[in-house]
Amino acid sequence: MQEPVLPAPEEIALLEPFERLGLDRIALVGDGAQADRAADVLLETDVWGFDTESKPTFQVGEASEGPHVIQLATLERAFVFQLHDAHCRAVAGELLARTGVVKAGFGLHDDKRRITHKLGVEPKDVLDLDTVFRQRGYRRQMGTKAAVAVLFGRRYLKSKRAATSNWAQRQLSESQLLYAANDAWAALRVYHALGLTAPAP
Template sequence: MNGVGELDEAAALPAYAGLSVAQVTVVASSAAAAAARAVLEAADALGFDTESRPTFTRGQVSSGPHLVQLATDSHCFLYQVDHLHALDALGDLEALLASPQLVKAGFGLGDDLRRLTSKCGIACAGTVDLAQRLRTGRNAVGVKSAVADLLGQQLQKSKKVATTNWASRVLSERQILYAANDAHAALRVYRAWMARGAPER
């Protein structure tokens, strides 16, 4: 989408029908990671995203990702990376991300994948970067425009929430919903894209 008319058209769309807080699990223990893996491995595809605490000083290097989101059609699991790392409990998350058989669909995954490798030593496989797969010409596609184009809905993304502290031990309800629905929206867009006959890989 581009131009004022298209922006107005997007604003008139119904709100994205995403997940509720009750449909989100924050994973911060070994037991929770094992339980989440059992659910996620049974899916044919997942929505995938990460969040990192923002940097505000020029030249400062991000210590993220601090949160990894993996969503099914009806639930999202938010992995608190720093807390799981301290417990030596990243094995279940690594198994999911490294599986080439399990599709992980997201937007703009380049930085996410690099940071997961440098911070956690996780080499992701089976990823589908929808920003590139849906691009037209030189322009990569963002999740908001993809949700509007393929789902006919408006995904609201608060910049205020996006720049909060994702490394916090306790996440706010707004953080939980923001993170979960970013991943959930990616999965829904992926399914709509596949339904149009797009190649899976």
């Protein structure tokens, strides 16, 4: 089978931007009450977009204390869980450990390991979308940008400044919220565009 052709970065740069969730559809979850409300909404669906963010490390050999933020998205809303509050951490852990709900995202091997270390739970039914693209003949690691270009013919916007910002701070900026929420939401859009409906293996 011939390997599908990926658009080159310069071709992607010419595409129209992919739509994004606005701040009105993004909820910052920082305490127990907010976490319980978020869980009620999330549990109405059986597939979530999933990603995490960690404060970057700059010293050689410095271990990450992440994740500091966990993002879970439905098609309508995205929830950005901060992990300072014990109840909030517990709810996020319970959601990720729940079976029967697909958590779809990109490059999640490291995220799963860090979550197990930090929250003491093993995320269940996690679907790394990279593996789906590999099964369909793509040899290169995809990631959100390439997947959105292939499936939607659009350019996924990512802020490098937000990516390398301090995710451990208690007050996240609007650009951080937009970045984090849309990473999870875009993964969910990709999941549906791939026509995936079965539970994750």
